[in-house]
Amino acid sequence: MRRFKVGLVVKKCAFLLGCLIIAVTAYAESGDQTAEAISEESHFRVSYKAQYDPVPLNQIHPWVLHVEDMEGNLVEKAVVTVDGGMPAHNHGLPTEPVATELGGGDYLIEGIKFSMTGSWEMWFYIQTETITDKVKFELEM
Amino acid sequence: MFNTRMIRLISFHRYLYALFVCWLLFNNVAYAADSSEWDEVELSILKMQWIGSLPAPPPDPSNQVADNIDAARFGHKLFFDSRFSSGGKVSCATCHVPEKSFTDGLAKAEGVGTTMRGTPSIIGVAHSPWFFWDGRSDSLWAQALSPLESDVEHGGNRMQYAHIIYNDADYRKSYQNIFGPLPNLGDHDRFPKNAAPNGNADAKSRWNAMTETDRNDVTRVFVNMSKAIAAYERLLMPSASRFDEYVAATLQGDNSNALTNDEIAGLKLFIGKAMCVTCHQGPLFTNHGFHNVGAPDPASKKSWIPFLSFFKDKPLFDVGRYKGVKEAQASEFNCLGEYSDANESDCAEIKFANTKYLATLGAFKVPTLRNISATAPYFHFGQFATLSEVLDHYNKTPEDVVGHNELTELKLSNNELAQLEAFLHSLTSPPAITAELLSAPD
Numbered sequence: 001m002r003r004f005k006v007g008l009v010v011k012k013c014a015f016l017l018g019c020l021i022i023a024v025t026a027y028a029e030s031g032d033q034t035a036e037a038i039s040e041e042s043h044f045r046v047s048y049k050a051q052y053d054p055v056p057l058n059q060i061h062p063w064v065l066h067v068e069d070m071e072g073n074l075v076e077k078a079v080v081t082v083d084g085g086m087p088a089h090n091h092g093l094p095t096e097p098v099a100t101e102l103g104g105g106d107y108l109i110e111g112i113k114f115s116m117t118g119s120w121e122m123w124f125y126i127q128t129e130t131i132t133d134k135v136k137f138e139l140e141m
Numbered sequence: 142m143f144n145t146r147m148i149r150l151i152s153f154h155r156y157l158y159a160l161f162v163c164w165l166l167f168n169n170v171a172y173a174a175d176s177s178e179w180d181e182v183e184l185s186i187l188k189m190q191w192i193g194s195l196p197a198p199p200p201d202p203s204n205q206v207a208d209n210i211d212a213a214r215f216g217h218k219l220f221f222d223s224r225f226s227s228g229g230k231v232s233c234a235t236c237h238v239p240e241k242s243f244t245d246g247l248a249k250a251e252g253v254g255t256t257m258r259g260t261p262s263i264i265g266v267a268h269s270p271w272f273f274w275d276g277r278s279d280s281l282w283a284q285a286l287s288p289l290e291s292d293v294e295h296g297g298n299r300m301q302y303a304h305i306i307y308n309d310a311d312y313r314k315s316y317q318n319i320f321g322p323l324p325n326l327g328d329h330d331r332f333p334k335n336a337a338p339n340g341n342a343d344a345k346s347r348w349n350a351m352t353e354t355d356r357n358d359v360t361r362v363f364v365n366m367s368k369a370i371a372a373y374e375r376l377l378m379p380s381a382s383r384f385d386e387y388v389a390a391t392l393q394g395d396n397s398n399a400l401t402n403d404e405i406a407g408l409k410l411f412i413g414k415a416m417c418v419t420c421h422q423g424p425l426f427t428n429h430g431f432h433n434v435g436a437p438d439p440a441s442k443k444s445w446i447p448f449l450s451f452f453k454d455k456p457l458f459d460v461g462r463y464k465g466v467k468e469a470q471a472s473e474f475n476c477l478g479e480y481s482d483a484n485e486s487d488c489a490e491i492k493f494a495n496t497k498y499l500a501t502l503g504a505f506k507v508p509t510l511r512n513i514s515a516t517a518p519y520f521h522f523g524q525f526a527t528l529s530e531v532l533d534h535y536n537k538t539p540e541d542v543v544g545h546n547e548l549t550e551l552k553l554s555n556n557e558l559a560q561l562e563a564f565l566h567s568l569t570s571p572p573a574i575t576a577e578l579l580s581a582p583d
């Protein structure tokens with residue numbers, strides 16, 4: 001006679017549900033090529049565009065960061081520095097990306113690389129003559 | 142009219158019916174979650190790990206002859222030729238033994254002396270942007286220079302090697318066809334028998350007595366021979382394993398007997414709960430990155446002040462990538478140096494490499510897991526003799542002796558560990574090149 005394994009069934013249901021959730025989130029977030037965010041202290045409206053869509057794994061590639069103030073004026077001559085990593089794994093970026101100003105509120109960020117699957121954060125520190133603020137982007141690779 | 146008894150009876154029937162439907166449903170679900178069934182996400186990961194997703198190795202702009210077949214044939218001969226050593230006994234193949242997936246079965250390699258770390262497999266290595274456990278070289282050719290002049294590996298010197306090529310009619314012809322004329326090495330006043338900038342005192346003083354042009358010419362020969370060896374190594378790719386056969390069938394929606402149920406369960410853990418795939422990712426089962434997985438350091442038994450170790454020149458502990466990345470950036474043989482054929486714009490890896498200690502301390506290169514059955518012992522010092530010891534380490538995840546272990550405890554059961562191990566044994570396959578290129582040429 002076949003035994004009714006309640007524990008097993010419950011586990012398997014939970015597993016399937018889990019997979020479904022993972023599938024849905026992965027679909028929604030997988031390495032967006034562009035995104036927009038407001039800086040932490042609401043000084044800047046910042047967007048990025050990665051060179052590739054979706055953002056590639058394990059390949060060094062540039063982003064263009066676009067910075068405006070909250071009134072929509074282009075933010076020029078800012079000093080931009082880059083940091084990031086995977087908080088869940090306690091490690092930073094595999095590279096040290098470098099920013100150069102392109103003009104028109106655009107900044108070229110060279111040397112970005114994501115070396116593993118999972119949740120990544122990219123932090124951009126934006127410093128003008130009067131304001132220092134930072135903005136965070138989250139990416140699911 | 143229903144009396145209460147009937148109501149009870151009906152509801153009891155309903156109850157039974159509901160139970161029956163539930164049973165059917167659960168049974169179906171249980172069936173669907175059988176370990177050989179994969180959902181969309183899992184299938185996409187399987188495809189990512191599958192050998193069919195392995196592209197040709199990325200171009201190496203720092204090596205003009207990287208994909209030159211004549212250079213690869215020449216490099217094949219050099220790889221197996223033990224004349225390129227101080228005592229005539231050591232070749233690359235002494236430690237990178239083809240039958241052992243180009244490893245040697247030892248915790249520390251034995252050349253002319255004993256190396257500090259163990260020999261990694263070089264199958265698929267051309268896909269990596271960094272070489273050595275600590276990534277202290279940024280190209281295959283730059284990597285090859287280092288064992289050739291190491292006093293514990295080949296033990297010889299570049300001047301000696303240039304003479305060997307010059308004096309061997311077959312080598313001289315191959316070399317000149319590929320790289321152009323050799324300097325006039327027959328002139329023994331200008332070119333002594335042994336000389337190198339980093340050899341013993343004798344070899345060093347003879348090297349310093351040479352003209353700068355002659356020194357550069359000899360170094361150029363040394364670099365070119367390594368570029369030929371690199372061209373050969375670029376051919377060392379894996380063929381399909383049982384795992385790949387299974388994935389190929391599964392992606393087509395076919396059933397496959399290529400893996401046993403235990404192996405399939407292990408694969409499921411590998412890409413799921415055990416999260417191995419976050420680092421051992423892609424068809425070569427490595428993301429080519431550097432990570433700290435809390436590898437035990439034998440030196441930790443000798444000292445209780447690990448913290449101080451990385452401030453020293455010769456750290457007590459193996460600090461891994463922390464030191465390796467600096468060595469790569471300082472090397473005259475890196476992508477940006479004069480012996481590289483690349484433009485500056487081709488050198489993003491070395492230009493943008495992360496050198497911060499938080500990202501690099503105690504981090505080591507993620508090794509390929511292809512042919513892992515054949516490459517014991519494991520980890521950079523051969524710390525673990527068997528795969529079950531490796532898995533036990535991952536399951537417990539101790540803190541690292543120098544840096545910070547990125548992983549967290551897995552808490553897998555013994556049965557799950559056994560399944561993972563079973564799966565790892567399904568990754569074995571011979572290299573995808575002709576037998577002729579896998580052994581010493583006649």
Ligand SMILES: [Cu+2]
Nearest residue numbers: 086089116118
């Ligand atoms: Cu990570």
